[in-house]
Amino acid sequence: MKKVLFLGAGKMGGAILSKLLSSNFGDCSFYIVDPGLNKDAAEELSVCEIYANLSQCLEKNLRFDVVFLSVKPQIFENSSLSFDQLIHPKTVVISVMAGISCQTISKVMPETSEIIRCMPNVGALNGHSASVSYCPSHVTENSRCIAENLMTQVGSFAWVESEDLMHAVTGLSGSGPAYFFAFVEAMREAGTGLGLNAALADQLAIDTMIGAAELLKVQRDPTALRVMVTSPNGTTQAALDAFSHDDAMRCLVRHAMSAAVSRSVELSGKK
The missing domain is CATH 3.40.50.720 (NAD(P)-binding Rossmann-like Domain)
Incomplete structure (x- = not known):
């Protein structure tokens, strides 16, 4: 044993x-x-x-x-x-x-x-x-x-x-759940700002993300799922256009993950 x-x-x-x-x-x-x-x-x-x-x-x-x-x-x-x-x-x-x-x-x-x-x-x-x-x-x-x-x-x-890739892993999946939770917080706060009561905004933000994650768990293709739920010239397209203006969302994610990787390298004692 x-x-x-x-x-x-x-x-x-x-x-x-x-x-x-x-x-x-x-x-x-x-x-x-x-x-x-x-x-x-x-x-x-x-x-x-x-x-x-x-x-x-x-x-x-x-x-x-x-x-x-x-x-x-x-x-x-x-x-x-x-x-x-x-x-x-x-x-x-x-x-x-x-x-x-x-x-x-x-x-x-x-x-x-x-x-x-x-x-x-x-x-x-x-x-x-x-x-x-x-x-x-x-x-x-x-x-x-x-x-x-x-x-x-x-x-x-x-x-x-490569052991050096563990820094990138830390920035993506190690710290990743916190990014997800922070996005849910932002959705909840935006919902209350648009007039929903706090309890309903909280419920909708959380359950929407759980439902989306379940779809992704089965299909495992975020691009296909995004296209599926985005009607041309619809409300979702308008929101995604705002996210992608000047490539803002991708730049922000790259910046955030790079910050996590830099901190991981610092903690490891490497320069």
Whole structure:
């Protein structure tokens, strides 16, 4: 039976772990190290062995086959974590920490070279994450399969061949849900500005976007769907013309995503 350790079981780590438990993922026993785990989360994840720190794992002489790093990047960088006696050469390390490179992780995990970075998003909370991973070329196919099988429990999955592309992934899918939520907020506010009461504007903005997302989930062609719902010279065309004036919407999206990528690069310590 594989021993799987989650270092951090907050929103992202907890969401992924909950999905693994509900799907009876593999032949695994699950462990958590998280000193800040609240009571409700601890009860939900009570089938796992829960520890406040790594020292308690050492006292139990535990060695893990998979280590899932889901603490905040600054906690990882500013801590003196030591995994030497908790892992072995074939331990698979999967990190969802933004901006922390495989090389940086390897300094804390010198006993294994099976290190994989992954960028999921908040959709993991309901099993609809868009996750992307990178690993160095020496990582074994078995380790890649373990990471892919794990992350597909919470949504779609893809690989990139360059670690630098993880910055672009962060700007698109990692931060992307927030762009969507901000657009819904803007639609709601515009609706109230046009005279709708706040409750109705809220309902229409949210349910409209949910309905549109469901269509996109099936057809997966945003251009075809946009054309389908846009009558020539109609109301939708008038709105889209306003969005596209001077290519405003595309320029704004490019600018926003470039800002996210720049911040991701900055957090990684690269210039």
